[in-house]
Amino acid sequence: MRLHQLKRLFVGTPLPTAQSRHERLSKPTALAVFASDALSSTAYATEEILLVLILAGTAALSYSLPIGVAIAALIAIVVSSYRQTILAYPQGGGAYIVSKDNLGTYPALVAGAALLIDYVLTVAVSVAAGIAAVTSAVPWLFRYRVVLCVAAVAVVAIANLRGIRESGKLFAAPTYLFVVSLFGLIAYGSVGAIFDFLGEAPYQAHPPGLEGIGLFLLLRAFASGCAALTGVEAVSDGVPAFKPPEAHNARVVLAWLGAILITLFLGITYLAYDFGIVPKEHETVVSQLARHVFGGGFLYYEIQFVTMLILLLAANTSFADFPRLAFFLARDRFIPRQFSTQGDRLVFSNGIVILGGLAVVLLLIFKGDTHALIPLYAVGVFVSFTLSQGSMVRRWMRVRGPGWWWRLALNGVGALVTGVVMVTIAVTKFSHGAWIVVLLIPTLVAIFVVVHRHYGEVSRQLSLDDYSPPPPMTNTVLVLVGDLHRGVVHALQYAQTLSPSAKALYVETDPERTRRLEERWGKWGQGLPLIVLTSPYRSLLGPLLEYIDQLQRHGDNHVVTIVLPEFIPARWWQQILHNQTALLIKGTFLFRKNVIVTDVPYHLRH
């Protein structure tokens, strides 16, 4: 009862099924809803590049410029590629569905596994980076960052259990504030850089590089920066949410998203280089940049605040995506079907709870540290990019609509480039944590296959096709009696309603007690015959099993019903004061065919 009330407090009252509907989004709102995930990664992508480069000393930081340009080009390619997907899948083309359509089940499962992993990582990374934005501005909160991360996940998860996921208004303000604030920062910073009135960032001593600069390190820096691309696929997943013409509007929004993303990412990367900003443990690069440009006043704090907000929105995106993908996987019977049922508030509660739980586990293991999580991140996204673009290539070759050959070329370039980047990320970050994801993806696929096989087997065994109805069933009703009291009388009466030939069964451990029972049976036995079984080893189950074996030799579709009188104390703790015989009997017969155990509870008052 109290658990029920607690749930109401946090989750709200149930919503009727009829209230299920999808809000249609205008282009500006859709940009806010679908861009938060992609744009928020600019809060940490530059920093992750610098953190790798600095291993070769501060001089190596200048390599961030060419790497930034390469990543910007990659964004342009992926965006162009996904604009083709939107055309082909106006009903929404997530990597799982697109791969299933064009490449078959196994590639789809790989995409599904990769995406599930990356949704969890998106929550963990975004929340960790969001809290880092806060602790950069308020340093004394740094020691509480793990607690803050866990609290943030809890808040987002509860909000989603209440069902906020598709309200565009919620997203619009923080996303546009973030975009405007960062454009302001970049514009004012660039002017300052050009006319040189802002100077260099304060000098920071840094130990000399431990590694020489080389191709592997550069590739690793590039791989770390590829976190900037996560979330770019969101628009093409959500085409049906747009106002008509859906596909057209989605393509426009995706193009805008790409442009903003490239501008922000390159702007931050350039200014960080120009002001000579070096990554620090307790302050993010964006925070250092904003502090240098705006000097720690209101604008600085505003930027930190909206950065946190957009990162929490990014985490929130996964809380819509993960349960939706889980729904598809459960509908296709690759994961437990509990993920396909909607809760009281019309959301997929199980997916939300599992996602929140896994993200908290990750945040605890990696102590809420963005940099520790990054090596695991982006592998999954690029697996899904590659499979998604590859699927499109297959599709254009098959469908051949208007302009198919140049769309094929675009998707082909996309598939090739994202495939190469995927391998680069997996190899360069392998020993830093990517190995976990590389092992986890096939493991998840194997689990999907086992689960699928089980469901198939169950539905085959339960199927009514080619099933000849069994002969009519016969049933022997036995009341298991250990004593004579009101609860037993109740159970005897119940057994009489089930069968006129019901019998009572008593297992004798002490002949004296049998004699006393038999004496009172005439008055209270409700006319049922009493069968006494002897038990030389004081075991209740031995003689009972033997007796039932004998009964079941009779017929083919013959069932034995064991009626168990059980009294239920008024308070739960009193339960332990009574013999757990009923539990033992139920456990014993659970896996035995054609024996049905029925508890007949007799409720005590206090």
Added chain:
Amino acid sequence: MRLHQLKRLFVGTPLPTAQSRHERLSKPTALAVFASDALSSTAYATEEILLVLILAGTAALSYSLPIGVAIAALIAIVVSSYRQTILAYPQGGGAYIVSKDNLGTYPALVAGAALLIDYVLTVAVSVAAGIAAVTSAVPWLFRYRVVLCVAAVAVVAIANLRGIRESGKLFAAPTYLFVVSLFGLIAYGSVGAIFDFLGEAPYQAHPPGLEGIGLFLLLRAFASGCAALTGVEAVSDGVPAFKPPEAHNARVVLAWLGAILITLFLGITYLAYDFGIVPKEHETVVSQLARHVFGGGFLYYEIQFVTMLILLLAANTSFADFPRLAFFLARDRFIPRQFSTQGDRLVFSNGIVILGGLAVVLLLIFKGDTHALIPLYAVGVFVSFTLSQGSMVRRWMRVRGPGWWWRLALNGVGALVTGVVMVTIAVTKFSHGAWIVVLLIPTLVAIFVVVHRHYGEVSRQLSLDDYSPPPPMTNTVLVLVGDLHRGVVHALQYAQTLSPSAKALYVETDPERTRRLEERWGKWGQGLPLIVLTSPYRSLLGPLLEYIDQLQRHGDNHVVTIVLPEFIPARWWQQILHNQTALLIKGTFLFRKNVIVTDVPYHLRH
């Protein structure tokens, strides 16, 4: 199945009830069986006295002699007193039973609580001291002492679960070896002391005393030494185990026990003083004494080994005493009745498991350190001594057999002296740990009373006295259907055997599914009518509860049976892949009157 085999491996095959019998013991065997607990305490009693005295510096150690003499006198008094109890209770006079007979329920419960606590402490202290005897001889084992303690408890507990408790032969050899070896040690040591060929023990630096010698410290030393008396009551508890004339033989054995105990205790205390032995952390006093007298050869190791053996036997004694007392308390309904049932091997398994578990917890908390446990020890024993002797005083006043007045005087002195010692122990050791026991005894008594009241209330509510049999019961059988498959067909057939008017119930969440179900119902519905309930909030339980409410307005003794089709996967882990609807429904109706939920399992093959 595998758990079952594991149990057989450790515990052995079941024994038939007819094999239950009590071995009758000759006097020498009885001495061995009943003396081990009392005699084993000489392994640590002297050391505990010295450990308190040394707080006032090494010079204060000489006070061990008068304290030893006082304890020896106390032993003589208690032994004489218990010799009277044996006369009055030839059927065995444990403190619980004797107090219940003469002082009433509450004093008996206090005695029961005190004894249960002390049995646990006997196991913990004896095992800790036994392992200390081993680690004194083999010092590198010292760091593993906690593990060794736990292993020793496990071995003794498993042996008792197999049912070794009353085999006299097991006890004879170690007990007599211990007595003979220690007599040898004391005799040879005394000769050496008199003719001065053994010299002083090696000088040990010791920091000067931190406390002045005073009455409180002397009393605390005395209280610690009183651990020597634990186990003296064993003979009077076990009179029926003696060969006839039982009472006479028991009195003779008790006198012998007293004489040996006093000799060993005084001998060790005197020699430790004479050789100037100072307690050390890593070696017991008895070990130092034996090493000094025998010089570390075979005889030294033999003494350490038999000391360990007799201490394990002492622990073993509690494994017979605790379950027996628990049986009496459970029979009188003061503790859960699970303690009154014998297991497969005719032993009270629950008592043995609980005792072993509690002793392990104590050993872990106190890190297997005898000295840390001693302040908790002996309080309970002296509570039971006092109540037991007090009971005898009441009895002699009532019964007045031959020589009653001088037996009354003996028991009166016993009650008075043990009462004074009880208070002394509780006060002087209060802040060192005795407070735990002082609080625990009334807590346990309160639990006993609550449990007793509950059992009384239950049997009153279940009683058939003044019970007018209820009117004949009527029963509505409903099959809860969510789909149509072989398991559902099986359940429908089963419902038909229960009632010709059984109905099927379907809660609609999606009208399309209802339509499909209704289409197939004609062929597979077994002729049962299908009732469809709508559920606007997708809740299964809401409409179901409403429908049952309506049904139950009908009659007085009307029961609703909900038949739940459930398929059971072949492997346990597959269970989590299926909706836990059945569990939810059973949980909901568990506390609801007149609703009976019956699972009809359909077993899948693999």
